[in-house]
Amino acid sequence: MTGTLPTPTSQELTPDQLLAAYRVMRTIRDFEERVHEEFAGGDIPGFVHLYAGEEASAAGVCAHLDGRDAIASTHRGHGHCIAKGVEIGGMMAEIYGRSTGSCRGKGGSMHIADLSKGMLGANGIVGGGPPLICGRALASKHKGDGGVAVAFFGDGASNQGTTLESLNLATVWNLPAIFVAENNGYAESTASSWSVASDDIADRAAAFGMPGVIVDGFDFFAVHEAAGEAVARAREGGGPTLIEVKFTRYFGHFEGDQQLYRADEVANAREKLDCLKRFRARVTDSGQLDDAPLDQIDSEVASAVDAAVAAAKAAPKPGPDDLLTDVYVSY
């Protein structure tokens, strides 16, 4: 059942929808580029994994989601958070370890979550999200609210038992779940071409009785179309889908990774494949949008990211009283 979709059309998207998608991708890109700079400056503690280059996946999938829907993310989770509507001010403050952060400074980059937005958390455990998403999908099915749940995971997690078990359970229970395998070519420093035994991750869908599709992850419209089909099928009770999104991440596995395992693929991707460049060319060449509103978004996003960084740096750190709180709801 694995297949590559024909070149999709963007004609069904309204100008407002196109602008919203662009804003999400631009916000992710600027946010990540800025975190990269700030981390290099030594102001950000801990482990940070950046999503730059992969924006079309989060934006293309989450464009189909609403307040009923939940997503689970990965250690490389900033993009998913932004695409699901988590405020970047809280995210940046969280990354800085401040009390104004999304998780009050107790989670950090790998654990940003906003349950009120259906964002079930970035996750420090590779393969941690798919079982949780089966549960969110089960909850929606049980409540009959029409919600779907999406597990984003990487090529590394595609080899985890949790992921494979979840693919099986999702079909067995006929869950409104979508599994998005973001194959950026490397699990840490190990190539997915080596670590994934099948030719493609999407091939595995057949073994679990669900459709599997491969999409060009640099192409927002390809992701959007594949995700649209999967979400519609899930909402209608048609069960889960596995979507493999192929692309390259622009930064290392984590900030500080010297990337000795890579060749010059990033420069090529940034130059020739970049999702933002392709999106802009596509919508302006087709006459759907002018450059002006896109430029305006660029400017607004740059200001918003500046403001997020400034606010994070100025925000208070958590205090001793915060150490012991919120282990339990009741003690």
Added chain:
Amino acid sequence: MARTITYREAINEALAQEMARDERVIVMGEDNAGGEGAPGEMDAWGGVLGVTKGLYGKFPGRVLDTPISESAFIGAAIGAATGGLRPVAELMFIDFMGVCFDQIFNQAAKFRYMFGGKAVTPVVIRTMWGAGLRAAAQHSQSLLSVFTHVPGLKVAAPSNAYDAKGLMIAAIRDDDPVIFAEHKMLYDTSADVPEESYALPFGEANVVREGGDVTIVAIGRMVHTAMEAAAELASSGVQAEVIDPRTTSPLDVDTILESVENTGRLVVVDESNPRCSLATDVAATVAQDAFGSLRAPIQLVTGPHTPVPFADALEDLFIPDAAKIAGAVKTAVDYAR
């Protein structure tokens, strides 16, 4: 009105009453109904030992059989709990934590703290623990201490049918993840259990027997073994106070300390392995906080530092018995500085 029912029936009744009260409560696990996809009847098993038998018919669509796929369905129960349900998932044997522990200790246990107090994960994981069924090394462990060690989890381990019902109802109503450990050797034991619904608060120990000479702390099946020992000791003039913590997280430290302050002696009984165990945990707490009250060294009665053996001759040696407990009590009572 109380009747005499079994531990198994008490848990089933608690589940049924909570499912009737709150439609968000769902039950899932391997063979929890039994027969899914098979040509015969549904509800063929009601769980491997019949604890969930009958719920399938009473609550259509709310008792789910699962593949033997603990990572996926324990994780799904946790995910569903974040999505507004109150799942009760069965991890058939506590030993199987090894195949799904990430979802329990890295996901469920940490959501609330790690997400800044904004997550609520009301999941109950029922699991069968303890030695005695000749089930050998991978189906007989205790392992409560592993869960007790993890902040964010609550751990209940009822020793009798009355506690089992009240603690299960409390567990389902609790907004935190709860490990509900059912001792496999207690399912057929009976007690007077009220028909009406009641919740027993976590973190409140039960003083099963009062006595002034020694404090015995025991949990699960060992409460009964400790009571046997206490009866023997009473015949030789030693009055033991037997305390059943009922939950190991939270642990009712105050009741234990107050007792030791009165008796001056502590014996901790734990059928688990001895290192980093409930026994060492209680002993360390008392040594730190009630040292001045102790009139003798704390005595620990535990299984040995071995896996649980299969052969009945060996398993019976593994599990602490009343004679070992009585011997430990005598050591404490006879101790002279």
